[in-house]
Amino acid sequence: MEITCVNAVFFSAAGNTKKVVTELAGRVAGLRKVPLEICDLTLPQDRISQGYDEKQLVIFGTPVYAGRIPNKLLPFVQTLFQGNGALAVPVVTFGNRSYDNALLELRNELALHGFHPIAAGAFPAQHAFTEKLAKGRPDETDMKLLHEFATGIADKVLHLTEIPDPVSVPGTEPISAYYTPLGTDGKPAVFLKAKPKTSTDCTDCKRCASLCPMGSIDYDDPASVPGICIKCQACVKACPAHAKYFDDPAFLSHVEMLEQNYTRRAEPEVFF
Numbered sequence: 383m384e385i386t387c388v389n390a391v392f393f394s395a396a397g398n399t400k401k402v403v404t405e406l407a408g409r410v411a412g413l414r415k416v417p418l419e420i421c422d423l424t425l426p427q428d429r430i431s432q433g434y435d436e437k438q439l440v441i442f443g444t445p446v447y448a449g450r451i452p453n454k455l456l457p458f459v460q461t462l463f464q465g466n467g468a469l470a471v472p473v474v475t476f477g478n479r480s481y482d483n484a485l486l487e488l489r490n491e492l493a494l495h496g497f498h499p500i501a502a503g504a505f506p507a508q509h510a511f512t513e514k515l516a517k518g519r520p521d522e523t524d525m526k527l528l529h530e531f532a533t534g535i536a537d538k539v540l541h542l543t544e545i546p547d548p549v550s551v552p553g554t555e556p557i558s559a560y561y562t563p564l565g566t567d568g569k570p571a572v573f574l575k576a577k578p579k580t581s582t583d584c585t586d587c588k589r590c591a592s593l594c595p596m597g598s599i600d601y602d603d604p605a606s607v608p609g610i611c612i613k614c615q616a617c618v619k620a621c622p623a624h625a626k627y628f629d630d631p632a633f634l635s636h637v638e639m640l641e642q643n644y645t646r647r648a649e650p651e652v653f654f
């Protein structure tokens with residue numbers, strides 16, 4: 383099947399999903415010798431309606447939050463995109479615990495909105511909460527597999543003569559509830575309302591306010607977070623003065639629990 387374009391679409395607060403999706407889509411575009419187009423959904427002002435056609439391949443990536451597509455992103459995935467018969471590759475990145483039902487949920491949403499998911503992938507990547515989980519990933523080994531995945535996708539597209547059934551991916555249907563974060567005591571760690579704090583090292587550069595995917599940080603006073611916080615860590619990672627941090631005890635207990643229990647190396651998984 384001929385395609386005219388590969389589209390890299392992603393939400394990526396801490397940068398991992400962007401890295402994985404742009405590398406994958408760039409490779410596939412190169413192999414098929416078609417242009418690459420980028421659609422970054424991370425900032426509120428960039429979430430605009432997108433329509434595709436049957437000659438396009440859309441590599442669509444989100445991080446895993448609590449075992450699923452980030453819940454504040456889900457409405458945009460459900461309303462902004464019309465596949466109109468485009469081929470698609472759902473991709474999730476996850477922080478070494480599990481991708482649970484996220485890949486299945488993303489595949490289903492894409493299929494519901496006019497896309498044909500022909501392949502799918504789940505890639506471990508450094509956990510946004512801590513450097514101790516999947517540190518430095520995607521690493522060289524992950525990238526090698528990512529490049530093989532790109533070759534597999536490019537070949538599959540080339541040899542397609544008719545639209546296949548949606549690619550099978552792991553998960554349970556109906557899509558179950560979000561993963562409940564636990565603390566070190568094994569009990570649910572409730573930190574939904576936690577927000578980042580700001581130390582006196584803040585230089586008022588406003589970078590955090592510009593980069594918050596929820597637009598929740600007050601531009602005039604970046605120490606103030608009047609909007610919703612999804613704990614994505616964009617502000618923490620972007621702050622040049624390292625002035626943003628979380629000190630919520632339940633959040634910190636959850637991070638410690640993850641660090642204690644998810645030390646094994648999770649491997650990428652790809653599906654055709």
Ligand SMILES: Cc1cc2nc3c(=O)[nH]c(=O)nc-3n(C[C@H](O)[C@H](O)[C@H](O)COP(=O)(O)O)c2cc1C
Pocket residue numbers: 393394395396397398399400444445446447448449450475476477478479480481506507508509510511561612613614615
């Ligand atoms: C709010 C939140 C919830 C997360 N939940 C999970 C999870 O359920 N399983 C997991 O393995 N990683 C989880 N992670 C880790 C992210 O999936 C991982 O760091 C991802 O690569 C982040 O993508 P990004 O860098 O594109 O923002 C979570 C991260 C955040 C910020």
